[in-house]
Amino acid sequence: MTAIGKIWERFAWERAVVPLVILVAWEAVSRSGLLPAALLPPPTVVLHAWGDWVFGFDETAQANSGRWFADALSSAMRVAAGYAIAAASGILLGIAIGWWRWVERTVEPTIQMLRPVPPVSWIPVAIIWFGIANKPAIFLVFLGAFFPILMNTIHGVKTADRNLIRAAAMMGATEQQLLRHVVFPAALPSIFAGLRIGIGAAWMLTVTAEMVAVKSGLGYVLWDSYYFLRYDLVLAAMASIGLLGYATDGLIKLLMSVALHWQHGSTLQSREG
Amino acid sequence: MASIEMKNITKIFRDAKRKRDLLAIDDVSLSVEPNQFLCLLGSSGCGKSTLLNMIAGFEKPTGGSVTVGGKPVDGPGADRGMVFQQANLMPWLPVWENVAFHLRLKGWRKADRRAAAQEYIDMVGLRGFENHFPAELSGGMSQRVGIARALLLNPQVILMDEPFAALDAQTKMDMQEELVAIWQKQRCTIVFVTHSVDEALVLGTQVAVLTSRPGRVRELIDLDLPRPRDITSQQFNDHKRHILNLIREEGMQQRKETKPDSVAASRQGAAA
Ligand SMILES: Nc1ncnc2c1ncn2[C@@H]1O[C@H](COP(=O)(O)OP(=O)(O)OP(=O)(O)O)[C@@H](O)[C@H]1O
Ligand SMILES: [Mg+2]
Numbered sequence: 001m002t003a004i005g006k007i008w009e010r011f012a013w014e015r016a017v018v019p020l021v022i023l024v025a026w027e028a029v030s031r032s033g034l035l036p037a038a039l040l041p042p043p044t045v046v047l048h049a050w051g052d053w054v055f056g057f058d059e060t061a062q063a064n065s066g067r068w069f070a071d072a073l074s075s076a077m078r079v080a081a082g083y084a085i086a087a088a089s090g091i092l093l094g095i096a097i098g099w100w101r102w103v104e105r106t107v108e109p110t111i112q113m114l115r116p117v118p119p120v121s122w123i124p125v126a127i128i129w130f131g132i133a134n135k136p137a138i139f140l141v142f143l144g145a146f147f148p149i150l151m152n153t154i155h156g157v158k159t160a161d162r163n164l165i166r167a168a169a170m171m172g173a174t175e176q177q178l179l180r181h182v183v184f185p186a187a188l189p190s191i192f193a194g195l196r197i198g199i200g201a202a203w204m205l206t207v208t209a210e211m212v213a214v215k216s217g218l219g220y221v222l223w224d225s226y227y228f229l230r231y232d233l234v235l236a237a238m239a240s241i242g243l244l245g246y247a248t249d250g251l252i253k254l255l256m257s258v259a260l261h262w263q264h265g266s267t268l269q270s271r272e273g
Numbered sequence: 274m275a276s277i278e279m280k281n282i283t284k285i286f287r288d289a290k291r292k293r294d295l296l297a298i299d300d301v302s303l304s305v306e307p308n309q310f311l312c313l314l315g316s317s318g319c320g321k322s323t324l325l326n327m328i329a330g331f332e333k334p335t336g337g338s339v340t341v342g343g344k345p346v347d348g349p350g351a352d353r354g355m356v357f358q359q360a361n362l363m364p365w366l367p368v369w370e371n372v373a374f375h376l377r378l379k380g381w382r383k384a385d386r387r388a389a390a391q392e393y394i395d396m397v398g399l400r401g402f403e404n405h406f407p408a409e410l411s412g413g414m415s416q417r418v419g420i421a422r423a424l425l426l427n428p429q430v431i432l433m434d435e436p437f438a439a440l441d442a443q444t445k446m447d448m449q450e451e452l453v454a455i456w457q458k459q460r461c462t463i464v465f466v467t468h469s470v471d472e473a474l475v476l477g478t479q480v481a482v483l484t485s486r487p488g489r490v491r492e493l494i495d496l497d498l499p500r501p502r503d504i505t506s507q508q509f510n511d512h513k514r515h516i517l518n519l520i521r522e523e524g525m526q527q528r529k530e531t532k533p534d535s536v537a538a539s540r541q542g543a544a545a
Binding site: 161163164166167168169170171172173174177181182185186188260262263264 | 354357363374406
């Protein structure tokens with residue numbers, strides 16, 4: 001068998017089945033005339049509009065023609081900025097809360113009160129504080145990603161094996177060394193769980209923010225196309241967001257498999273191909 | 274060189290959940306001279322690990338004091354190397370990094386750490402497994418990594434909690450010989466927990482036989498046997514017979530006291 005054949009066999013086939021079935025069924029329903037074509041454009045039409053949005057060959061996407069990369073990039077930058085801030089602060093604060101009782105006592109109640117407030121409900125405040133631009137979107141992304149990362153980090157620190165800490169203390173570790181060389185790596189599997197939940201929330205909130213508080217990005221195109229009844233572009237925007245979300249999650253999974261390579265062979269997950 | 278002094282140690286574990294306290298150690302006094310090899314012999318649950326943990330500084334005695342080299346113990350430190358009952362290796366580090374963890378803490382460069390670890394890896398017979406992760410090791414192999422890690426500290430005091438329990442007979446004998454050689458060479462003080470009478474007699478210069486819960490020193494026996502120990506010799510067997518008799522008496526006493534837990538609980542009433 002050729003190398004490409006092998007790769008197809010290992011990766012593509014199972015993954016492609018469900019999307020293909022959905023696409024074919026959708027095309028059939030949409031061409032059957034059950035719904036007006038404008039309300040449920042078939043995949044081929046969506047693909048056409050999407051193609052023009054990306055490559056700008058025939059102005060199907062009108063003002064958006066050829067602007068996909070710019071839109072995707074501005075959304076991605078917002079995700080990256082908000083997510084990076086959330087990851088750094090969530091991990092650091094999470095370790096502090098998990099490790100020092102007094103930090104937990106002082107900040108945890110506040111955090112637990114802020115946590116149930118849906119990030120979306122911060123939009124008005126975010127617009128007042130930051131105006132209409134990148135900042136409110138980044139702020140929302142931060143809010144969405146911060147709490148899952150924080151909670152999982154705390155959990156990871158608190159469930160770290162006490163015996164490993166004892167072993168390190170026996171070898172003369174200072175508190176700072178314990179945190180860096182034992183607690184952090186011990187919490188890492190849990191931290192990554194939080195990072196993966198966080199990235200989903202990050203995309204969700206960029207798009208939300210772009211629909212309301214920003215005038216660029218995939219979410220903006222989505223909402224704008226809705227006003228102009230361009231459901232083909234709405235669907236193309238949804239698919240773009242899905243794809244980018246999937247790709248970033250894949251990136252984090254890759255990072256995780258590198259950072260947690262020591263788990264190979266010891267966990268159920270490591271059986272995955 | 275350091276001596277270990279335990280004076281009137283008691284240890285009560287407060288069990289908030291079951292509303293009952295447990296007297297684990299009851300008035301143990303032991304003093305270990307420098308360069309001695311003390312074996313703690315006792316049944317499961319009699320408080321051997323607890324005693325070791327107090328010398329290591331992981332647990333504080335409820336009453337009494339522990340000093341090592343004249344200084345009271347207040348917390349763990351690299352002057353007392355401990356081999357844990359469960360190996361307790363960092364699962365994210367390969368074997369050699371686990372062995373050299375102490376050097377990592379001291380800020381040594383990677384190449385130096387790697388070189389320093391090799392001697393100890395060879396010593397415990399793990400050459401070829403340097404880059405394996407703990408999840409890829411057998412129980413006995415993990416245990417040997419734990420031993421190498423403690424030896425690399427080159428400590429004055431080595432505390433070992435049933436380190437050879439998971440090893441096969443041949444490896445166990447090799448490791449016992451190796452340990453005696455290291456002890457003779459480094460002139461350190463060793464406290465070695467075991468529940469094998471033979472092992473205690475093969476290794477120790479002293480054997481402390483502990484009673485079952487609560488742990489007390491039943492008898493401290495000085496072993497003046499030539500090394501390497503001959504397990505078929507008359508003297509060896511005299512000691513063995515004596516110790517087995519102690520253990521048998523102990524067992525009979527336990528059975529007479531029908532409910533050992535409630536007895537322990539009522540004793541604490543008096544202690545507390
Ligand atoms: N952290 C703890 N909290 C409460 N009770 C404890 C704790 N550690 C030990 N104990 C109790 O103290 C007693 C002595 O335990 P220890 O681990 O010292 O026994 P051991 O002699 O090492 O036994 P083994 O040979 O099985 O390892 C046991 O009854 C145990 O239940
Ligand atoms: Mg024990």
